[in-house]
Amino acid sequence: MLRNSKESFGLISILFHWIIGLIFIGQIALGYLMVRVSDFTLQFNLYQWHKSFGFLVLGLSTLRLLWKSANLRPRDPATLSPLERVAAHGAHVILYLSLFVVPLTGWAIASSSPLRIPTFMFDLVVIPSLPIAISDSAEAFWSASHAWLAYLSAAVAMLHILAALHHHFWKRDTILLRMLAPRAVRNGGRHAT
Structure with missing residues (x-):
């Protein structure tokens, strides 16, 4: 089942x-590591990998959004309270925005840096700079924005993961199951014990 159904997500x-x-999640860890490495060559390579994966996230997220707009959204299980529905919707909006805003602010860092270091995406293609101001203050602004947005996104992602685990192990509903296997969920919204 490649496409979504009314009960579960497709492959x-x-x-x-x-x-x-x-x-x-790997980008959060890599971003944290790369600014703490003292070896210049290793740091340069880690930055290039971080930028490459950032552009990959941006591209895949664009495709994901297009796929999402062309598919059904599975129904929420009946076990979801109105407050949980609002919280889940809010978390999803923040996470979707993060998939675009965090990489774009990273691109802005590279574009505004007076060092003018090109971005070599996976050593295959050079990514052009955004048409924005180049200065130390602009680079500092985009760096701070990128870091704060990444940490905020990581916190929301952690809450998202904890909520999915809570639903699976505590409420025993199908929230997590429908994102694990492309099949219709049975048993009236509750998974078997």
Whole structure:
């Protein structure tokens, strides 16, 4: 089942979710590590990898949004309270925005830096700079924005993960199951014990 059904997500949506999610979490770790490395050559390479994966997240997120707009959204399980529905919707909006805003602010850092270091995406293509002001203050602004947005996104992603685990192990509903396997969820919104 490639497409979403009324009860669960299809394989394409599931792959987008997990691949982008894992890369995004890896980007948080890589971003934290790369600014703490003292070896210049290693740091340069880590920055290039970080920028490359950032552009990959941006591209995959664009494809994911297009796929999402062309597919059904599975129904929420009946076990979801009105407050949980609002919280889930808010978290999803923040996470979707993060998939675009965080990479774009990273691109703005590279574009505004007076060092003018080109971005070599996976050593295959040079990414052009954005048409923005180049200065130390602009680079500092975009760096701070990128870092704060990344940490905020990581916190919301952690809450998202904890909520999914809470639903699976505590409420025993199908929230997590429908993002693990491309099949219709059975048992009236509750998974078997």
